[in-house]
Amino acid sequence: MTTVETATGPAKTMVLNMGPQHPSTHGVLRILLELDGETIVKAIPDLGYLHTGIEKTCEAKTYSQAITLTDRIDYLAPLSNNLGYCLAVEKLLGLEVPKRAQYIRVLLAEMTRIASHLVWLGTHAIDLGAMSVFLYCFREREEILKIFEMVAGQRMMTSYFRIGGLALEPPTGWLRAVDRFVRMMPGRVDDYETLLTENRIWMARTQGVGRINLEDAIALSMTGPALRAAGLPYDNRKLFPYSSYEEFDFIVPVRTESDCYARYMIRIAEMRESLKIIRQAMDKIPAEGPIRTEAPGIVPPGREKMKTEMEALIYHFKIFTEGFSPAPGEAYVTIESPRGELGVFVASDGTPKPLRVHFRTPSFVNLQSLPKMVEGQMIADVIACIGTIDIVLGEVDR
Amino acid sequence: MADNIQQSTSLVAEHLRSWNPKAVESVIEFHGEITLVVPRELLRATAEHLRDDSNLLFNLLSDMTCVDRFPAEPRFELNYHLTSISRRDKVRLRSSVPGDNPVADSVTSVWPGAGWMEREVFDLFGVRFTGHADLRRILLPDDWEGHPLRRDFPVEGQR
Numbered sequence: 038m039t040t041v042e043t044a045t046g047p048a049k050t051m052v053l054n055m056g057p058q059h060p061s062t063h064g065v066l067r068i069l070l071e072l073d074g075e076t077i078v079k080a081i082p083d084l085g086y087l088h089t090g091i092e093k094t095c096e097a098k099t100y101s102q103a104i105t106l107t108d109r110i111d112y113l114a115p116l117s118n119n120l121g122y123c124l125a126v127e128k129l130l131g132l133e134v135p136k137r138a139q140y141i142r143v144l145l146a147e148m149t150r151i152a153s154h155l156v157w158l159g160t161h162a163i164d165l166g167a168m169s170v171f172l173y174c175f176r177e178r179e180e181i182l183k184i185f186e187m188v189a190g191q192r193m194m195t196s197y198f199r200i201g202g203l204a205l206e207p208p209t210g211w212l213r214a215v216d217r218f219v220r221m222m223p224g225r226v227d228d229y230e231t232l233l234t235e236n237r238i239w240m241a242r243t244q245g246v247g248r249i250n251l252e253d254a255i256a257l258s259m260t261g262p263a264l265r266a267a268g269l270p271y272d273n274r275k276l277f278p279y280s281s282y283e284e285f286d287f288i289v290p291v292r293t294e295s296d297c298y299a300r301y302m303i304r305i306a307e308m309r310e311s312l313k314i315i316r317q318a319m320d321k322i323p324a325e326g327p328i329r330t331e332a333p334g335i336v337p338p339g340r341e342k343m344k345t346e347m348e349a350l351i352y353h354f355k356i357f358t359e360g361f362s363p364a365p366g367e368a369y370v371t372i373e374s375p376r377g378e379l380g381v382f383v384a385s386d387g388t389p390k391p392l393r394v395h396f397r398t399p400s401f402v403n404l405q406s407l408p409k410m411v412e413g414q415m416i417a418d419v420i421a422c423i424g425t426i427d428i429v430l431g432e433v434d435r
Numbered sequence: 436m437a438d439n440i441q442q443s444t445s446l447v448a449e450h451l452r453s454w455n456p457k458a459v460e461s462v463i464e465f466h467g468e469i470t471l472v473v474p475r476e477l478l479r480a481t482a483e484h485l486r487d488d489s490n491l492l493f494n495l496l497s498d499m500t501c502v503d504r505f506p507a508e509p510r511f512e513l514n515y516h517l518t519s520i521s522r523r524d525k526v527r528l529r530s531s532v533p534g535d536n537p538v539a540d541s542v543t544s545v546w547p548g549a550g551w552m553e554r555e556v557f558d559l560f561g562v563r564f565t566g567h568a569d570l571r572r573i574l575l576p577d578d579w580e581g582h583p584l585r586r587d588f589p590v591e592g593q594r
Binding site for chain 2: 084085088090092093094096097128129131255256257258259260269271276277366367368369371378380382384392393395397401402404405434435
């Protein structure tokens, strides 16, 4: 506690505890707010309430088994985590994924981006009082989850991307469901904009709130929509393309006001760009082709081959009992997850289990900027700022 | 370990060596990724040079993490993943500290974003960073004993 100068003389500040149980912290986040009346003097986040030791557990699993753990990190964009991890291990092994699998990965990654942004918009809006938006966003997200269930068998924790490609062949007719979604969605995004973009209450709660200048943002390693709202068009899909993103035509929305409203506008625009990418991916995906690369001893053979060929059976057995051992080395891959730059660092020591897996999660790093955004503003603005950074506690704590 | 290429094609390594020949102990190239191994004493100076030199401009610290190489020494291998936004370039900076004295310089004066990353390495590995303004545990409770991500800490068990 410190003493601050107020209009009526020196006064002591008050420390208020926010969380870890709080409907608006989007998970178990605890923030200590040092207040001068309603103005924030200092904000100190306290993390770790959702720490489950995912990185340590990955060291006890084989490279393939660890994929199921990655879903749980950013649990609102599980396919994004799968993609980052698989790309890192594929780099470690020097594997080239077939184009068909790459295009399907792009399509599903962009659907994940939309699903994640829908949750973000719904929860951010309901925190600031716009309750209907929450229900509309979740109604659309339901369609996306149905498609994930169709393809991967699972709505959320999909574990659909595997080392070398995909887990399963997608079912026939799945692109019709994607097409229905892509035709329906633009009108729905227009609906959200009708409710919020020119809404006086929304603008009053988000414009000018949570400003951070570009220099501070880069210094604090901020990435994702928040960095793009500060004026820098930094997007891993454009600057360091992965999984054939360089073949897709889309823009990266950028703004300069760097407040909550700018981040809102960027994420809405990103949803539209993702729909563009999905439409292009639908046209690009060949009707037939391998979904996994050929790498005996690393990528399991197809079921038919395994049941008829002796070598394939032995490879299958060895892969699922012993696992495969990459040559010792390290790989670091960054992808553009809905929240920002997701980095996966994998270190191998020549054994079937990874020596170290580290997830550089955007929510953890972006949350570091919260005190800067929030100091000098009011308590209600803290809610807006937490929402605008778009954090997922599973990612923050791992 | 992957090949140690002393004569590297890496321009970054050449720039660093022309600034200070002792800065780069070795260069590792692996699947297109360049790793520069830097001695512990020159870590902060090299970090500053990487950020400020007009040929390098690595202004974004993407990630900072640690690998425990137990029982090999030096035990704790610190890895810094740097991105130069304007030059569209990436590099990995590596510096190792021994297990009996796991202390390194903090790079928060160069990239403030390292603040929480170094706290996490301190919390889970026990490496101390001199010059860090607020070095305390971040993910585990303040009264937790031990550093779980060390290789000699069990995956499961009871206290």
